[in-house]
Amino acid sequence: METIANYINGEFVPSNSGSYMDVFEPATGQVYAQVPDSKKDDVESAVQAGSDAFESWSKTSPVDRSQIMNRIADGLENRLAEFAKYESRDTGKPVSLATHVDIPRAVSNFRFFANHLLTFDSETVLDGNGSTNRIVRYPLGVVGCISPWNLPLYLFTWKIAPALATGNCVIGKPSELTPFTAFKMGE
Template sequence: MIELANYIDGRLLPPHSGLYLDDINPATADVFAKIPQSDSADLELAITAAEKAQPCWSTIDVAQRAEYLNKISQLILENSDALIAAECEDNGKPLWLAKTVDIPRAAANFKFFAEAITQFPSESYAMSSPAINYTLRKPVGIVGCISPWNLPLYLFTWKIAPALAAGNCVIAKPSEVTPYSSFLLSEICQQAGLPEGVLNLLHGEGNTIGRAIVAHEKIKAISFTGGTVTGQQIASIAAPMFKKLSLELGGKNATIV
């Protein structure tokens, strides 16, 4: 049976608790993998790693950052067969859908932001007095990314790639329902030589490790896609801490079946 691992400080590590969740194939109801049940101890390791990596990652040349992201994009394409199989087994989606949408888009997300970061403008405005107002784009620090089950790698990379491109370090949690492709992304990041601590992936349940990520004072921004009720809970925790928030919540389209 496959045993997934957390990705912390460039290493694949078991959960501190030693506890695992079942990863279930929805088509067969078979347990095919074990998922780390991460806790606050794992999060503290990730925070330490991200803090250590942040000064260098935020100040390296933009072209170097883009090079890492492009390398990850290329490796996603090179490992597409394994990633497609992972999405199908984990999520139950048709092979053709993972092959034509999910995995190509995951690669495109890294490539897009690798190119975009080299084109971000810096705006300035002349004043009537001998002075100039200007905008300066700077990383916010450590960013928490929490993604849903329906587009596992697609939306996971849509959150991670822009945060990394902008010079932030990331602590990310995939859905505990569909974590397999995110685990494979950890291995891809190792192959790409991504500096240790720049990206950290923690597996586990939303009401434990997800909540801990949202509430940690050293995580300065949260990007979340999921249910409206969960989004309300995240906002209630993050807003008093003045964290930057991106919340993509439940659909609003009525359906008659």
């Protein structure tokens, strides 16, 4: 049985409450992991860690953020078969579906935003009245990203990748029903 931990400030840590919830494999009905039953103080620790990291991450150049995000995509892609097995165990879907659809889509999410962030820092728009407007985007700070159970890694990356690309720090909360691929991505 695997014990999942919270990933806060670059470290895997147990929930402050010490309590866990069982994670069931849909295909067998058997418990295969335990996920922290995190409470308010765990979230507060994550928010503090994100706040502490925000100044540095938000000032990281778009080129450097892009390279980091592409390395994350590379890591997922290099472990595609492993992640497909985790996704199948989490959701009960066929390994072949996770191999050919779900995990490649998660990789694509990181690649898309890694490449797009090099062009969406600002844009110029003509308003039709002879004026030129410049749009500049700034990171917000620490953002929470909650993903559902049905496409765990794909929809998790669809939320966290654009947030990270724009310089935000992320508190990611995967579904407690299907947390394993998000946990493994943290590794």
